[in-house]
Amino acid sequence: MNSQQQISDVATKAGAFLFAEGGVLSLRKLAQLIGCSQAELVAGLQQLRDRLSQSGVSLIRTDTEAGLSVSPEAADSVEAAYERELGREIGDAGLEVLAILLYRGPSTRAEIDYIRGVNTSSTLRTLLARGLAVRENNPKDAREYLYRCTVELLAHLGVTDVSKLPEYAKITSELASFETAQKSLKTEHGDLDDTRNSPAQREGTAAEN
Structure with missing residues (x-):
């Protein structure tokens, strides 16, 4: 692999790791994950930035860290969409899903769908956006996620533990x-x-x- 191909490979892997992280990574950690030198990482990040220039995602980088963010061109649209989502009432469907998560505990979407008898994809997205539920990896099956209620929801309900629910x-x-x-x-x-x-x-x- 020549140097140009090497830098292209670093750019691809850097984008993948930053996306998977969903936040910020130190340049040192990112270089370790990719298995490249700091100089190769700097060149790879520059190429990644160029690749993303026409997309809705931007590379944010300091002297010590790097991360992905919504591009300035798309920021207003994304913010408006989230505001509309957050402004929606969660409705009866949302209350039913929250009740399942509160009284049953962490559940997969398939389990929630089975109990309710209907698809809950859009309802779960609303609850996630509202900060009432969180999604985490399922240790029993890497192909699906577990959904659970947040601490903020319990605080809103005025209980310190689910066992205190009515x-x-x-x-x-x-x-x-x-x-x-x-x-x-x-x-x-x-x-x-x-x-x-x-x-x-x-x-x-x-x-x-």
């Missing part, structure tokens, strides 16, 4: 019973479907036909 023990017990019953029902239906699709059943059906 009828917490009763509702969590009922919610657990509901999920257990649904899983049992699903298993029974699955067993029934397996029986209907068994070779013996197919042969019986063929004989009847």
Whole structure:
């Protein structure tokens, strides 16, 4: 790999690491992550800045740190969009999702969708934008995220712990019973479907036909 290709590779990796970080990284840390020298990093960051010049993202850099930010050209549009999002009422759907997160605890979107019976993508985006919920990696499955309530929400509700919520023990017990019953029902239906699709059943059906 020649020097020009090396710098291009550094620029690509720098952009990826800064995006993944979602914040600011020190130049020393960034160089360590990429596995390059400080001089190569400086050249790579300059190339990254040039690449981003026509996009809605800008490279912000000081003598010791670097990060990605919304470009000045797009800043007003992004700010206006967030203000509209934050100005929306969370509605009944938002209250239902918050109730699930408060009484059930950290949950995946699929689990929330299953309990509510509808897609909750837009509702979760609103709650995230309002600072009422946060998204974090799921240690049990890297392909999906867990959503949980924020400390700010608890403060807004005037409780120091979820166990202090009204009828917490009763509702969590009922919610657990509901999920257990649904899983049992699903298993029974699955067993029934397996029986209907068994070779013996197919042969019986063929004989009847």
